[in-house]
Amino acid sequence: MRRDLLDEDALDRIHAQAMRILEEIGTEVHSPSMLEKLAAAGQRVEGTRVRWDAGFVMERLAEVPSSVAMRGRDPRYTATIGGGSLVHTPVGGPPFASDRERGRRDGTMSDHVELVKIAHASNALPMMQGGTTEAQDLSYLSRHLEMDYSIIRWSGRPYIMYGTSGPKARDSLAMAAIAAGGVDELQKFPGALGIVNPNSPLVWDELMVDVLVACAELGQPLAITPFLLAGASAPVSLAGGLSLLVAETLAGVAMAQLVRKGTPCILGCFFNGVDMRSGGPSPGLPESVLTTFAGGQLARRYGLPLRGGGALCAGMVLDAQSAIESTMSMWATYIAECDLVVHAAGWLEGGLTASYEKMALDIEMIRMFDRMREGIAVNDEQLAYDTIADVGPGGLFLAHQHTLERFRTDLFMSPFFRSQAYPTWQKQGSRTTEDIATDQWKSLLDSYEDPGIDSAIDAELRDFVDRRAAELDA
Amino acid sequence: MRRDLLDEDALDRIHAQAMRILEEIGTEVHSPSMLEKLAAAGQRVEGTRVRWDAGFVMERLAEVPSSVAMRGRDPRYTATIGGGSLVHTPVGGPPFASDRERGRRDGTMSDHVELVKIAHASNALPMMQGGTTEAQDLSYLSRHLEMDYSIIRWSGRPYIMYGTSGPKARDSLAMAAIAAGGVDELQKFPGALGIVNPNSPLVWDELMVDVLVACAELGQPLAITPFLLAGASAPVSLAGGLSLLVAETLAGVAMAQLVRKGTPCILGCFFNGVDMRSGGPSPGLPESVLTTFAGGQLARRYGLPLRGGGALCAGMVLDAQSAIESTMSMWATYIAECDLVVHAAGWLEGGLTASYEKMALDIEMIRMFDRMREGIAVNDEQLAYDTIADVGPGGLFLAHQHTLERFRTDLFMSPFFRSQAYPTWQKQGSRTTEDIATDQWKSLLDSYEDPGIDSAIDAELRDFVDRRAAELDA
Numbered sequence: 001m002r003r004d005l006l007d008e009d010a011l012d013r014i015h016a017q018a019m020r021i022l023e024e025i026g027t028e029v030h031s032p033s034m035l036e037k038l039a040a041a042g043q044r045v046e047g048t049r050v051r052w053d054a055g056f057v058m059e060r061l062a063e064v065p066s067s068v069a070m071r072g073r074d075p076r077y078t079a080t081i082g083g084g085s086l087v088h089t090p091v092g093g094p095p096f097a098s099d100r101e102r103g104r105r106d107g108t109m110s111d112h113v114e115l116v117k118i119a120h121a122s123n124a125l126p127m128m129q130g131g132t133t134e135a136q137d138l139s140y141l142s143r144h145l146e147m148d149y150s151i152i153r154w155s156g157r158p159y160i161m162y163g164t165s166g167p168k169a170r171d172s173l174a175m176a177a178i179a180a181g182g183v184d185e186l187q188k189f190p191g192a193l194g195i196v197n198p199n200s201p202l203v204w205d206e207l208m209v210d211v212l213v214a215c216a217e218l219g220q221p222l223a224i225t226p227f228l229l230a231g232a233s234a235p236v237s238l239a240g241g242l243s244l245l246v247a248e249t250l251a252g253v254a255m256a257q258l259v260r261k262g263t264p265c266i267l268g269c270f271f272n273g274v275d276m277r278s279g280g281p282s283p284g285l286p287e288s289v290l291t292t293f294a295g296g297q298l299a300r301r302y303g304l305p306l307r308g309g310g311a312l313c314a315g316m317v318l319d320a321q322s323a324i325e326s327t328m329s330m331w332a333t334y335i336a337e338c339d340l341v342v343h344a345a346g347w348l349e350g351g352l353t354a355s356y357e358k359m360a361l362d363i364e365m366i367r368m369f370d371r372m373r374e375g376i377a378v379n380d381e382q383l384a385y386d387t388i389a390d391v392g393p394g395g396l397f398l399a400h401q402h403t404l405e406r407f408r409t410d411l412f413m414s415p416f417f418r419s420q421a422y423p424t425w426q427k428q429g430s431r432t433t434e435d436i437a438t439d440q441w442k443s444l445l446d447s448y449e450d451p452g453i454d455s456a457i458d459a460e461l462r463d464f465v466d467r468r469a470a471e472l473d474a
Numbered sequence: 475m476r477r478d479l480l481d482e483d484a485l486d487r488i489h490a491q492a493m494r495i496l497e498e499i500g501t502e503v504h505s506p507s508m509l510e511k512l513a514a515a516g517q518r519v520e521g522t523r524v525r526w527d528a529g530f531v532m533e534r535l536a537e538v539p540s541s542v543a544m545r546g547r548d549p550r551y552t553a554t555i556g557g558g559s560l561v562h563t564p565v566g567g568p569p570f571a572s573d574r575e576r577g578r579r580d581g582t583m584s585d586h587v588e589l590v591k592i593a594h595a596s597n598a599l600p601m602m603q604g605g606t607t608e609a610q611d612l613s614y615l616s617r618h619l620e621m622d623y624s625i626i627r628w629s630g631r632p633y634i635m636y637g638t639s640g641p642k643a644r645d646s647l648a649m650a651a652i653a654a655g656g657v658d659e660l661q662k663f664p665g666a667l668g669i670v671n672p673n674s675p676l677v678w679d680e681l682m683v684d685v686l687v688a689c690a691e692l693g694q695p696l697a698i699t700p701f702l703l704a705g706a707s708a709p710v711s712l713a714g715g716l717s718l719l720v721a722e723t724l725a726g727v728a729m730a731q732l733v734r735k736g737t738p739c740i741l742g743c744f745f746n747g748v749d750m751r752s753g754g755p756s757p758g759l760p761e762s763v764l765t766t767f768a769g770g771q772l773a774r775r776y777g778l779p780l781r782g783g784g785a786l787c788a789g790m791v792l793d794a795q796s797a798i799e800s801t802m803s804m805w806a807t808y809i810a811e812c813d814l815v816v817h818a819a820g821w822l823e824g825g826l827t828a829s830y831e832k833m834a835l836d837i838e839m840i841r842m843f844d845r846m847r848e849g850i851a852v853n854d855e856q857l858a859y860d861t862i863a864d865v866g867p868g869g870l871f872l873a874h875q876h877t878l879e880r881f882r883t884d885l886f887m888s889p890f891f892r893s894q895a896y897p898t899w900q901k902q903g904s905r906t907t908e909d910i911a912t913d914q915w916k917s918l919l920d921s922y923e924d925p926g927i928d929s930a931i932d933a934e935l936r937d938f939v940d941r942r943a944a945e946l947d948a
Contacts, residue, residue, distance in 0.1 A: 001808045001847050010852035017857050028867040049867070104896075202867035232870060236877040236884045238850045240858035273885045279872070280893030286845040286886045294850055314893035320835065320907035321891060323797035328842075331805045334475045350893055361794060368802075371760040373475050376712045376768055378484035383491050384714035393502040393523070393676035396706060398753070403710040410710045411747045412760045417795060419754030419788035419824055422578075433794035 003293045003335045011301055014239060018246035019054040026051035027202040027251050031209035037258050052251060060254035066303050067339075068221045068264035070127065071189035073179035074156030074451050079126035081193075081221065081266060081339045082305030088344035088366055089160055090119040091310075091354050092129035092195075095136065098348070099356035100438050107133030107354065109143070113150045115346065118359055118441055120155040121448040124366040125345060127193070128155050130162030130172065132346065133354035142469035144168045145175070149465050152179045153458065156451045160223075160342065161192040166210025169194060171468055173218055178460050187219045190264070195307075195342065197268075198248040200226045200233035204255070212252060216259035223307040223340060224252035225268025228291075229281055232274045238287060241271055242294055250302070266340055269295025269308040280350060283312030284325025289332040296336030309333025310343035311362040314350045318357050318434045322348060326362065334369050357437035360444060364416050371412050415440060477767045477809045485775055488713060492720035493528040500525035501676040501725050505683035511732050526725060534728035540777050541813075542695045542738035544601065545663035547653035548630030548925050553600035555667075555695065555740060555813045556779030562818035562840055563634055564593040565784075565828050566603035566669075569610065572822070573830035574912050581607030581828065583617070587624045589820065592833055592915055594629040595922040598840040599819060601667070602629050604636030604646065606820065607828035616943035618642045619649070623939050626653045627932065630925045634697075634816065635666040640684025643668060645942055647692050652934050661693045664738065669781075669816065671742075672722040674700045674707035678729070686726060690733035697781040697814060698726035699742025702765075703755055706748045712761060715745055716768055724776070740814055743769025743782040754824060757786030758799025763806040770810030783807025784817035785836040788824045792831050792908045796822060800836065808843050831911035834918060838890050845886050889914060 006014070029035055029050050044051040067082030079087045097111040098104040115132045119125045128151040135143045144162040151159045152175060161176065163169035176192035177183045186192075194215035196208045215222050226248040228234040234241030249267050256263040273287030274280070282288065292308045299306035312329040315322030326347070333341055343351065344366060346359035376382075387402040397403050416436055425431075480488070503509055503524045518525040541556030553561045571585040572578040589606045593599045602625040609617045618636040625633045626649060635650065637643035650666035651657045660666075668689035670682045689696050700722040702708040708715030723741050730737040747761030748754070756762065766782045773780035786803040789796030800821070807815050817825065818840060820833035850856075861876040871877050890910050899905075 001811075001843070005849040006852065010850075013852050013857065017859055020859065021862060025863050025866065199868065201862065201865060201869060201871075231877050231881050231885060232872050235858040235861050235871055235874075236880045237856035237858050238884075239852040239856040240862055242850070243857060243859075244862065274872070275891075275893035276881055276885065276887065277892065278894045278898075280895075282886070282891065282893050285888075285891055286842055289846055290850050314891065315907075316894075316896055316899045316904070317906065318794050320792050320794065320797035320911075323794035324801050324839070324907075325891065327798050327801040327805075331801075335809075337475075349896055352896065365798070368760055369475070372763055375479040376484075376716070376764050378480065378487050378713040382711035382713035383487065383717060384709040384711050385491055385494065385717075387709050388495060388675065388714055388718065389499050391675060392499065394673065395675060397675075397709055398706050398748070400709075403705050406710045407705050407750050410712075411705060411750065412756070413750065414759075417756065417759055417788065417799065418751065419749035419756050420752045420790075421754075422790055422823055422826065424752075425790045430790070432791065433789075433798075437794075 004297060005290065005293050006297050011297060014242045014246060017243035018250065021243060021247040022052035022057060022251060023054055024051070025202065027204055027248065029204045029209065030206040034209050034213070034255060041258060052254070057250050057254045060257040061250060061302060063257045063261050064253060064265045064304060065262060067305060068190060070158035070193065071191055072157040073152050073191065077126070077157040079158055086333065086338060086341050087127055088125045088341045089127040089129045090115060090125055090132045090359065091343045091346040091351065092131045092160060094352055094354040095134045096353040097133040098353050099441065100434060104353060106136040108137040109135035109146055112147055113154060114445060115354055115359065116150050116154050117448040118356070118444045119345060120157065121444045122363040124363045126157060128157050128159040129342065130159060139473050142472040145171055145465045145469055148172050148175055149461060152461060153453055154450070156453065158191045158193070161194055163194050163211045165207045166214050169211040169214040173214055173220065175461060175464060178457060178464060183218065190220045193221045193223060195223045195225055196252060197225050197227050198252060200228050200248060201244055202248060204251065209255065212256055213259050216256040216263040219260060219263060221264035221266060222252070222256055223266040223268045223342070224249045225270050225307060228271040229274045230287055231276065232279065238291060242291065242298065245269065245271060245295070246298060265304060266307045267295065267299040267302060267304040269306065271295065280314065283314060284328040288312070289328055292332035292336045296338070305339035306336065307340040307342060308336060308338040309341050311345060311347050311365065312343060313347065316349050318348070318355065318361065318437065322358070327365070330365055330369060334373070356441040357434055360437045360440035361416060361433065364414055368412065478771060479764065479767050480771050485771060488716045488720060491717035492724065495717060495721040496526035496531060496725060497528055498525070499676065501678055501722065503678045503683065504680045508683050508687070508729060515732060526728070531724050531728045534731040535724060535776060537731045537735050538727060538739045538778060539736060541779060542664060544632035544667065545665055546631040547626050547665065551600070551631040553632055560807065560812060560815050561601055562599045562815045563601040563603045564589060564599055564606045564833065565817045565820040565825065566605045566634060568826055568828040569608045570827040571607040572827050573915065574908060578827060580610040582611040583609035583620055586621055587628060588919060589828055589833065590624050590628050591922040592830070592918045593819060594631065595918045596837040598837045600631060602631050602633040603816065604633060613947045616946040619645055619939045619943055622646050622649055623935060626935060627927055628924070630927070632665045634669055637668050637685045639681045640688050643685040643688040647688055647694065649935060649938060652931060652938060657692065664694045667695045667697060669697045669699055670726060671699050671701050672726060674702050674722060675718055676722060678725065683729065686730055687733050690730040690737040693734060693737060695738035695740060696730055697740040697742045697816070698723045699744050699781060702745040703748045704761055705750065706753065712765060716765065716772065719743065719745060719769065720772060739778060740781045741769065741773040741776060741778040743780065745769065754788065757788055758802040762786070763802055766806035766810045770812070779813035780810065781814040781816060782810060782812040783815050785819060785821050785839065786817060787821065790823050792822070792829065792835065792911065796832070801839070804839055804843060808847070830915040831908055834911045834914035835890060835907065838888055842886060
């Protein structure tokens with residue numbers, strides 16, 4: 001099983017079909033101002049339908065940088081997307097939150113703050129995400145302000161802004177600019193990232209074009225992510241969906257470059273099969289793994305960073321289903337070498353619930369994969385010839401100095417993964433992974449330390465939030 | 475994260491150290507007859523210590539075929555180890571059996587038969603394994619006969635024989651010969667495979683040399699598998715353990731070739747970290763994944779098929795821990811392209827329990843991985859341009875003819891992995907993976923069909939089993 005599952009000919013054919021789709025079928029673009037821009041740039045616009053010139057699209061693609069360095073409100077926190085590391089973020093979007101003591105419930109602002117703190121304390125998630133759970137106890141019209149504020153205040157890392165529409169994105173960007181110390185600083189060092197999803201197949205709706213424009217105007221990076229479901233929003237055959245992925249993404253790239261040349265764009269691959277029994281997406285199953293591998297090949301072909309993977313699952317609780325789906329998905333993430341990994345921790349129930357226990361377990365999974373990425377060092381110390389000679393045939397390495405000096409660093413040890421005797425396990429209460437996960441999120445939350453914030457910036461942020469909330473809720 | 479994690483220089487250094495270990499430290503060989511053979515072949519033998527000539531070992535290695543075609547008692551069932559497919563077998567060795575209705579219990583002969591039938595019915599496991607659970611209700615001295623018989627009778631596939639000592643292996647081989655229609659036929663088409671484990675570090679004990687000799691004499695393949703535990707039976711640093719893996723395995727290869735030139739040998743990689751909290755092995759954690767990748771590189775370097783991976787876990791029940799460990803281990807299995815995958819289904823609790831539910835779930839995992847191995851076809855039909863044009867921007871593929879015709883074959887669907895709404899899931903009884911797994915093993919058992927057996931062969935087998943059991947139990 002190879003990550004480079006498509007050969008050059010297959011990639012060429014997908015590309016050729018994407019160009020043909022753009023030129024012959026075209027995309028809908030529901031934004032009068034963008035349609036004007038596109039017409040001015042020589043694209044064939046009829047009503048809301050845009051038929052794209054392939055050469056034009058590929059020229060715009062060439063303007064995109066191959067990576068983007070993000071900086072948080074707290075300058076200690078940086079993350080380069082496209083620089084060879086995986087940049088993980090917590091889940092975003094769940095209307096519900098759950099932990100085993102308080103149960104499954106509507107998300108609240110207090111949950112959001114707790115989840116931000118847990119994620120921050122883990123040090124496994126270099127970027128945060130607005131809306132890790134939806135703060136349903138606050139006004140729908142203005143709660144995006146408090147959710148993004150909670151990241152800026154309690155974490156200070158760069159983040160994916162809560163941007164489900166242009167106006168909300170503009171609020172988020174205004175706050176990001178305050179946090180960065182002004183619009184110029186923000187433009188120099190992007191701190192907020194926008195996710196835009198064309199409505200597959202082939203529709204760029206007004207809300208999303210608006211978010212795209214708002215981010216591009218300030219040079220904040222865009223993860224352009226068609227939401228593809230093989231058999232629903234895409235053909236049931238994966239190759240066809242990949243051609244849609246390319247067509248929709250590159251159309252977004254071209255629009256972003258028209259707004260501001262050099263806007264960092266990330267190819268987003270969120271492409272699952274549909275579960276024909278329910279119509280829902282099937283993350284972590286073979287289709288999603290294969291499309292993540294293919295997404296990686298396409299991103300490298302187009303010179304774009306890749307957004308993909310995550311700890312995705314359809315499972316309802318932290319059982320074997322959720323664990324398998326998430327582990328499958330994370331393997332795809334690491335093998336495809338996704339640059340930006342949205343929903344890397346806390347995702348449960350198809351993304352509808354932010355689970356505290358799942359977040360703790362997912363964070364441990366990241367630690368596990370990061371250990372694997374280190375590989376095996378082969379040098380005299382690690383080859384340990386003298387130790388082998390010293391222990392000799394039939395000996396035991398357990399108490400040898402070489403072991404005692406190194407086991408803490410050389411061996412992966414985890415509260416989640418224990419090897420023990422069944423009677424011991426029973427005697428200790430027959431604890432399952434879920435039980436341990438409850439301990440772990442509490443322990444992360446306990447270990448959280450406030451990174452602090454400049455009081456003038458905090459005051460300016462609070463002022464903005466309170467003023468805008470009052471306006472929006474009026 | 476790459477499966478070829480070691481570069482040529484690293485592989486060279488591991489090889490060089492393995493040769494140095496063989497030449498300078500040597501191995502113990504606790505078998506007077508084998509020591510005589512080795513001395514006669516020019517190896518330095520002092521007492522039970524053998525110091526090997528590296529050139530001699532490498533010459534013997536060159537005599538090993540690169541693959542071996544196995545044939546079962548029923549000639550419809552074949553499996554080539556080293557031919558590019560993964561040959562999976564059920565778990566072997568667990569003293570306990572468990573299912574959710576009858577609980578965790580001592581394994582019985584009836585459990586063994588049920589597990590053979592479930593594994594056989596799945597069609598996911600081209601080879602069986604004697605001792606899938608230990609038939610503890612039968613005499614310790616003779617039960618190996620009934621366990622191997624249950625495979626020959628109820629499955630007819632090739633199998634890993636129950637061979638924990640030379641005499642038991644000889645019984646197994648005698649039965650395999652009857653099943654094959656005689657010793658000559660068995661030698662032409664191997665039907666039984668022996669697993670031999672040197673006692674790491676660097677001891678070949680009498681029991682195992684005896685099994686090795688018994689198999690080699692009849693040309694039955696050997697999976698030579700050091701049981702390496704980083705920090706216990708191997709240095710805590712993985713590179714050192716890999717050099718032991720090579721040294722111990724190639725010593726075994728050389729012995730097998732001395733007995734019979736051309737004996738098929740498989741490089742076995744079963745190399746985990748130790749859990750320092752208990753001293754037990756940690757399957758499915760980073761060490762085991764990395765060593766499986768490295769084992770694959772070494773096997774390819776030496777031109778040997780690879781035995782490795784499996785659905786291994788340390789978890790006690792079918793919770794997220796077991797699921798994650800097993801999924802990690804299966805990814806390593808598929809990426810390293812293990813040729814022989816022992817313990818691919820049913821392994822629970824560090825291999826101490828054969829779980830019916832786990833077997834059903836593992837079988838489904840194999841199906842999932844096999845689907846992924848197929849990759850993505852890119853051709854006109856799968857690119858589906860006309861369908862995309864037909865559906866058009868904003869359309870839905872769900873009810874399109876292209877979808878309806880293909881979704882049953884193109885999409886992976888599984889009773890274990892459902893995408894559904896939380897309220898629906900609750901209404902249907904909040905069933906977890908474990909609940910579904912109980913249904914699934916029952917359904918596999920129900921679907922089992924007796925492959926039939928030639929009555930003369932069966933009579934001869936029964937006669938052998940009954941006679942030998944009477945002798946052994948006397």
